Amino acid sequence: MPAFHKGPFIQVRGLDNRFGDHVVHRDLDLDIHRGEILGLVGGSGSGKTILVRSILGLHQPQGGEILFNGHDLLKEPPRKRLQYQRQWGMLFQRGALFSGLTVLENVELPMREHLELSPEICAELARLKIHLAGLPPYAGQQYPSELSGGMVKRAALARALALEPEVLFLDEPTSGLDPIAANSFDNLIQYLQDALQLTVVIVTHDLYTLANVCHRLAVIVDGQVVAGTLEELRQHPDPWIRSYFHGPRMEALLRTV
Numbered sequence: 562m563p564a565f566h567k568g569p570f571i572q573v574r575g576l577d578n579r580f581g582d583h584v585v586h587r588d589l590d591l592d593i594h595r596g597e598i599l600g601l602v603g604g605s606g607s608g609k610t611i612l613v614r615s616i617l618g619l620h621q622p623q624g625g626e627i628l629f630n631g632h633d634l635l636k637e638p639p640r641k642r643l644q645y646q647r648q649w650g651m652l653f654q655r656g657a658l659f660s661g662l663t664v665l666e667n668v669e670l671p672m673r674e675h676l677e678l679s680p681e682i683c684a685e686l687a688r689l690k691i692h693l694a695g696l697p698p699y700a701g702q703q704y705p706s707e708l709s710g711g712m713v714k715r716a717a718l719a720r721a722l723a724l725e726p727e728v729l730f731l732d733e734p735t736s737g738l739d740p741i742a743a744n745s746f747d748n749l750i751q752y753l754q755d756a757l758q759l760t761v762v763i764v765t766h767d768l769y770t771l772a773n774v775c776h777r778l779a780v781i782v783d784g785q786v787v788a789g790t791l792e793e794l795r796q797h798p799d800p801w802i803r804s805y806f807h808g809p810r811m812e813a814l815l816r817t818v
Contacts, residue, residue, distance in 0.1 A: 569592055569594075569628070569631075570592075570593055570594055570595040570629075570630065570728075570760060571591075571592070571593035571616065571627070571628065571629055571728065571760075572590075572591070572592055572593075572626070572627075572628040573589060573590060573591040573592075573612075573615075573616065573625065573626070573627055573628075573786075574590055574625055574626040574627075574628065575588050575589070575590065575624060575625040575626060576588070576589040576590075576591075576612070576615060576622055576624070576625035576626075576627070577589075577622055577623045577624035577625055578608060578611050578612075578615060578620070578622045578623060579623055584784055585607075585608040585611055585784060586608050586611070586612065586622070586781075586784050586785070587783075587784035587785060588625075588784075588785065589612070589625070589781075589784060589785050589786055590785070590786060591612075591779055591786045591788065592788070593728075593760060593762060594760070594777075595760055596754075596758060596759075596760055597760060597761070597776040597777060598750070598751070598754055598761040598763065598774055598775045598776050599760075599761070599762050599763070599775060599776065599777050599778070599779055599788075600763050600765055600770065600771045600774075600775035600777070600778045600779070601613070601762060601763065601764045601765070601778075601779050601781070602765070602766070602771065602778055602779065602780045602781070602805070603780060603781030603782065604781075604782075604801065607781040607782070608781055608784070609764045609781060610732065610764065612781065613651075613730055613732065613762065613764060615627065616730075617646065617649060617651060617730065618634060618642060618646050621635075622635070629645050629648075630645075632645060634646075647675055647724055647726075648724075648726050648727045648728065649726050649727070649728045649729075649730065650720075650721035650722055650723070650724065650726035650728070650729045650730070651721055651729075651730045651732075652714070652717045652718050652721045652729070652730065652731045652732060652734055653717065653732055654732040654733045654736065655713075657717065658705040658713065658716060658717055658720070659705075660704065660705050660706060661704075662704070663701065663702055663703060663704055664691065664696070664700050664701050664702070664703055664704075664705070664708070664716045664719070665684065665687050665688065665691065665701035665702065667705075667716065667720050668687040668690050668691060668701075668716070668719045668720045668723050669683045669684060669686075669687045669723075670720070670723075671720065671723040671724050672686060672687065672723055672724065675724060676724070686723075687701070687719075687723070688701060690719040690720070690722045690723055691716070691719045693719065693722060693753065694715040694716065694718045694719035694722065694749070695715050695745075695749050696712060696715050696716065696719065700712060700715075700716065710737050710738060710742075711738055711742040711745075711746070714734060714735075714738070714746060715746075715749075718731075718734075718749075722753075722757075725757075726759070727759065727760060728759070728760045728761075728762070729753075729754075729759050729760070729761045729762070730761075730762045730764075731750070731761065731762070731763045731764065731765075732764045733764055733765055733766070734746055734750070734763065734765065735747065735765065735767045735770060736765075736766075736767075743767065743769070743770075744769070747769070747770055747773070747774050750763070750774060751774055763775065768810055768811055768814050769814060771791065772791055772811070772814055772815065775791075776790075777789060777790055778790070778791060778794055780794060780802055780805070782799055782801050782802060787799065787802060791806065794806050795807065
C-alpha cells in the first residue's frame, strides 16, 4: 500500500452540527492527510454524511473551522471557496447521475460548467475519465438506467474525476455490489489513488475495505472523531469501537488476511 504524507491537508476544528435540540457533532476535530485513504465509520445517525457535506460546503455547520491547505473555507468569500472546492470530487452513494443524460454527457457536465474548453476536448477528456473508471468505451453512449449497479458506481466515479481533483470523497462505494464487483472496485480505488496521487475519504461499512484498503480510519462516536490505524482502534477502550472492531465479522476477516 502506498505511503501517505503525514501532516495537515484538510483540517476540521471544533465542528458543531445540530438540528434543533439534536446534536450531531460537538467540537469535532479531524485531520485528513495528503495522499492517504481514510475510512470514515460510525453508527447509523452518527453524522458521517453530514460531516462530509460540511467539508464539501453542501451544509453550513453551526460552528467550527474547515481548513484546506491552511485556508478556512467557512470564512472565504463564495468565489474563492468554489475555487478550492473544484479540487474535490464526490461519488454519491447511489451515483446521483442525471437520468436524462448519457454517461459521457454526465462526465462532461462539470467540465462544461467550470472549464473553458471546446466541446471536442470535453468529450475527449470525458472518454479518458470513463476509461480510468474501468468502463468500456460503449458505456459512454448509454443512459444510467441501462447500466448495472457496478457500472453506475464507475460512471459516477468517472464524473467525480472530471475536474482532476486532489481529493476524492466516496459515499458507500461498494454498497449493493456483489463480492467480486466490490473487490474490483476496491482495487480500482487503490490503483487510482496511487496513479493520480489522490487523497481519498471513504464513508463505508465494508469491513474488507476498512481492513485492506484504508491507511487510517476515523470513527464518529458521541459527536466526535477517534482516528487511527485499524490496529490502534482495536486497542481503543470505547465500548462501541471495541464492539465494531472486535465483532465476529471483523475477527473472521482478520483470520483470512
